[in-house]
Amino acid sequence: MRFKIYRYNPETDKEPWMQEYRLDDIRPGMMLLDALLAIKEKDPTLGFRRSCKEGVCGSDGMNINGTNGLACITLLSDLKEPVEIRPLPRLPVIRDLIVDMEPFYKQYRDVKPYLTVKDPLPEVELKQSPDDRDKLDGLYECILCGCCTTSCPSFWWNPDKFLGPAALLQAARFIMDTRDQATGERLDALDDPFKLFRCHTIMNCVQVCPKGLNPTRAIGEIKKIMVKKSL
Amino acid sequence: MSIQNIERRRFDALIIGAGGGGLRAALQLAEAEASVAVVSKVFPTRSHTVAAQGGMNAALANVLPDNWHWHMFDTVKGSDYLGDQDAIEYMCRAAPKVVYEMEHFGVPFSRLDNGKIYQRPFGGQSQNFGGDQAARTCAAADRTGHAILHSLYQQNIRAKTNFFDEYFAVDLLKDEAGNVLGAFVFNIHTGEELIIEAKTTLLATGGAGQLYRTTTNAMINTGDGMAMALRAGLPLQDMEFFQFHPTGIAGRGMLITEGARGEGGYLVNVKGERLMERYAPKAKDLASRDVVSRAIYTEVKEGRGCGPEQDHVMLKLDHLGTDVIQKRLPGIRQTCITFLGIDPAEHPIPVYPTAHYTMGGIPTDRFGRVVTPVKDTPEEVVNGLYAAGECACVSVHGANRLGGNSILDILVFGRAAANHIIDYLKDVRYHKPMDENSVDRAYERLHRWDRTGDGESVEQLRKDLKRTMEDNCGVFRTRDILENGVKEVHKLQERMKNARITDHSGLFNTARVEALELENLMDVALATVYSACARQESRGAHSRIDFPERNDIHWMKHTLFFRENCKLDFKPVRTKPLSVASFPPKARVY
Numbered sequence: 001m002r003f004k005i006y007r008y009n010p011e012t013d014k015e016p017w018m019q020e021y022r023l024d025d026i027r028p029g030m031m032l033l034d035a036l037l038a039i040k041e042k043d044p045t046l047g048f049r050r051s052c053k054e055g056v057c058g059s060d061g062m063n064i065n066g067t068n069g070l071a072c073i074t075l076l077s078d079l080k081e082p083v084e085i086r087p088l089p090r091l092p093v094i095r096d097l098i099v100d101m102e103p104f105y106k107q108y109r110d111v112k113p114y115l116t117v118k119d120p121l122p123e124v125e126l127k128q129s130p131d132d133r134d135k136l137d138g139l140y141e142c143i144l145c146g147c148c149t150t151s152c153p154s155f156w157w158n159p160d161k162f163l164g165p166a167a168l169l170q171a172a173r174f175i176m177d178t179r180d181q182a183t184g185e186r187l188d189a190l191d192d193p194f195k196l197f198r199c200h201t202i203m204n205c206v207q208v209c210p211k212g213l214n215p216t217r218a219i220g221e222i223k224k225i226m227v228k229k230s231l
Numbered sequence: 232m233s234i235q236n237i238e239r240r241r242f243d244a245l246i247i248g249a250g251g252g253g254l255r256a257a258l259q260l261a262e263a264e265a266s267v268a269v270v271s272k273v274f275p276t277r278s279h280t281v282a283a284q285g286g287m288n289a290a291l292a293n294v295l296p297d298n299w300h301w302h303m304f305d306t307v308k309g310s311d312y313l314g315d316q317d318a319i320e321y322m323c324r325a326a327p328k329v330v331y332e333m334e335h336f337g338v339p340f341s342r343l344d345n346g347k348i349y350q351r352p353f354g355g356q357s358q359n360f361g362g363d364q365a366a367r368t369c370a371a372a373d374r375t376g377h378a379i380l381h382s383l384y385q386q387n388i389r390a391k392t393n394f395f396d397e398y399f400a401v402d403l404l405k406d407e408a409g410n411v412l413g414a415f416v417f418n419i420h421t422g423e424e425l426i427i428e429a430k431t432t433l434l435a436t437g438g439a440g441q442l443y444r445t446t447t448n449a450m451i452n453t454g455d456g457m458a459m460a461l462r463a464g465l466p467l468q469d470m471e472f473f474q475f476h477p478t479g480i481a482g483r484g485m486l487i488t489e490g491a492r493g494e495g496g497y498l499v500n501v502k503g504e505r506l507m508e509r510y511a512p513k514a515k516d517l518a519s520r521d522v523v524s525r526a527i528y529t530e531v532k533e534g535r536g537c538g539p540e541q542d543h544v545m546l547k548l549d550h551l552g553t554d555v556i557q558k559r560l561p562g563i564r565q566t567c568i569t570f571l572g573i574d575p576a577e578h579p580i581p582v583y584p585t586a587h588y589t590m591g592g593i594p595t596d597r598f599g600r601v602v603t604p605v606k607d608t609p610e611e612v613v614n615g616l617y618a619a620g621e622c623a624c625v626s627v628h629g630a631n632r633l634g635g636n637s638i639l640d641i642l643v644f645g646r647a648a649a650n651h652i653i654d655y656l657k658d659v660r661y662h663k664p665m666d667e668n669s670v671d672r673a674y675e676r677l678h679r680w681d682r683t684g685d686g687e688s689v690e691q692l693r694k695d696l697k698r699t700m701e702d703n704c705g706v707f708r709t710r711d712i713l714e715n716g717v718k719e720v721h722k723l724q725e726r727m728k729n730a731r732i733t734d735h736s737g738l739f740n741t742a743r744v745e746a747l748e749l750e751n752l753m754d755v756a757l758a759t760v761y762s763a764c765a766r767q768e769s770r771g772a773h774s775r776i777d778f779p780e781r782n783d784i785h786w787m788k789h790t791l792f793f794r795e796n797c798k799l800d801f802k803p804v805r806t807k808p809l810s811v812a813s814f815p816p817k818a819r820v821y
């Protein structure tokens with residue numbers, strides 16, 4: 001199988017370039033990460049992040065044949081040759097497939113992604129009905145891989161002002177949580193022409209999310225709640 | 232960079248590792264307004280805690296009657312009486328409070344109709360000291376580790392903890408008197424070194440599942456903290472006890488939570504028989520992990536395995552119905568669909584015991600303080616050094632960990648260590664002077680990898696090590712096999728001296744990180760095979776074919792391995808709990 005992989009080491013390369021690799025020993029069920037690890041055995045200079053190998057740690061988001069995804073849960077048999085692999089778009093490249101995720105993490109921190117309870121805490125759990133808990137499904141499972149935000153045109157155009165789908169999904173995760181008591185502040189903080197309202201429901205984020213989450217719907221829910229609140 | 236120009240920073244507390252243990256400690260310290268630095272080789276939410284599935288044990292009695300004392304009994308029995316009962320009592324008593332705290336931090340636990348936290352049955356749990364099955368495992372579907380790790384990271388954002396993300400810790404810094412003074416680390420992004428001086432250092436670096444070829448563990452689980460402790464002259468305790476999880480996906484290793492059996496799944500052999508009925512008539516599929524793993528091995532060895540190679544058994548869930556599976560086990564359903572192309576709601580899952588958990592580790596007391604024998608004292612405190620979680624051995628798991636006790640362990644003892652550090656900092660106002668020799672040693676160890684020219688490849692050595700450990704230190708062991716293991720690991724360590732990397736870039740040099748990780752694994756491997764070779768009995772996860780029985784007269788003691796001359800020592804089990812009567816060793820049946 002043939003691969004074309006983005007290479008760039010600012011210490012030695014003037015510009016990014018594409019390196020071709022070939023792997024002969026492709027077994028059925030092999031994931032793209034397995035292939036990258038096999039390539040790295042032959043060429044240890046190739047840089048990429050990885051850890052869990054099963055789609056839960058969010059380390060290995062990358063652009064695969066033009067679409068963002070996690071290498072560890074992308075089947076080689078689903079990919080067209082040569083497989084073209086690039087770093088996640090629009091984040092500064094540190095080296096090869098490794099990008100600087102800090103702008104993405106900053107968006108995350110900006111939505112104050114932590115449960116805020118103002119009342120005195122009981123000595124036991126805060127109660128929550130199963131139905132209320134169900135509202136968090138599809139929101140809390142995010143692994144911060146960055147696939148969605150870096151595929152979002154609104155993020156490309158306004159990386160500093162638009163919060164991007166992953167951070168907005170987290171905002172929704174806390175707005176929807178019946179235990180959270182900062183809903184008003186959260187909504188006010190998002191009421192801005194850019195932070196939230198730059199989402200034009202282009203849906204790229206939904207198509208790429210490797211966990212099957214739907215940031216577009218979450219953003220729509222926040223907008224709905226805002227409208228209700230302003231009436 | 233020359234050694235004189237290396238930047239130095241000072242903190243009250245340094246935490247190495249940003250999994251659940253490190254983050255729980257960091258939060259406690261940040262809230263106490265200590266200055267705290269967390270060094271992690273990966274961004275915190277990539278830590279391996281994220282992969283924990285089934286949940287954490289606490290006697291909340293939300294579903295069935297329960298109390299902490301029953302939990303304690305189960306844990307002592309599960310440990311095959313090698314667990315330290317003071318630490319176990321402490322953990323089981325603290326468990327409910329720690330769970331409630333996590334809930335307050337935001338963990339989206341699954342819920343019961345009355346709004347309380349959902350709890351499921353797990354292996355080795357009983358009511359009434361060995362009676363009916365208990366339901367003690369608090370769960371957020373089958374993504375409990377993810378929920379806990381993310382919530383803790385989120386709370387640390389609120390508390391404004393100092394993070395050094397993607398920094399690699401090379402070695403502990405230590406003076407001649409044995410005080411630990413901080414650590415020598417480097418920034419993986421830039422390659423720049425950094426000396427972190429700290430009044431206290433907490434190791435929370437996790438386990439060493441990468442010792443084995445087929446493992447449920449993430450690639451980052453390379454025993455870094457354990458190896459740092461060894462190189463600092465400290466022992467590792469009980470390293471012969473390595474847990475093989477009964478249900479890794481056969482041949483691939485992805486974890487299928489014990490919660491799958493807790494929800495009603497069961498194992499079948501090629502004839503369709505419920506195999507656990509033979510090995511654990513009462514608890515069946517919810518016997519302890521060591522028991523279930525041995526049962527699967529035996530079935531396969533005796534020709535009752537499934538598949539064309541007859542090399543695994545099947546985990547049946549389809550009778551639970553799609554609703555239960557989607558509600559309670561959505562993560563493993565997705566994993567099966569992704570990696571096997573099968574939906575467990577329709578087809579059974581091929582499973583086989585898979586390397587999972589390091590019971591042994593850096594010896595500590597129940598305050599998380601690292602302890603080491605000095606002259607006639609078996610447990611002398613190492614000044615300034617703490618350890619918690621899988622890298623530590625406190626020991627609450629003894630010879631076999633119960634499912635649902637690992638997340639509990641990291642949170643209870645991460646928190647306990649932080650509380651002790653807070654007290655310690657009240658008395659210790661100043662940093663001790665840095666020992667420059669220890670800085671030099673760490674610097675040299677790191678820069679040994681600058682060498683160029685021909686040499687062995689790290690990749691080949693890593694493969695050989697994993698193969699060696701799988702062949703010589705698996706579920707069933709004998710003297711011959713283990714002695715061979717000792718010999719082989721020594722040979723690999725010799726070859727390691729001649730290893731080279733070809734990438735000498737300063738920028739995000741993953742080849743260098745992997746070389747340092749392999750050095751760590753080598754040290755931990757040696758500790759494991761030596762300890763396994765020494766212990767001439769079968770206890771918990773350590774099964775010796777040549778010594779099939781447990782031997783409480785000679786072997787109810789902890790093993791200690793030192794790197795220098797591969798020396799072994801032993802120390803007694805702390806059988807005295809804090810307030811209740813001791814549980815004396817009994818035959819262990821499920």
Ligand code: SF4
Binds near residue numbers: 202203206219
């Ligand atoms: S739906 Fe909104 S957030 Fe998602 S990709 Fe489109 S613009 Fe971006």
Ligand code: SF4
Binds near residue numbers: 145148215
């Ligand atoms: S929403 Fe999905 S794509 Fe976006 S960061 Fe989270 S897991 Fe990744």
Ligand code: FES
Binds near residue numbers: 053072073
């Ligand atoms: S390696 Fe963890 S998500 Fe891919």
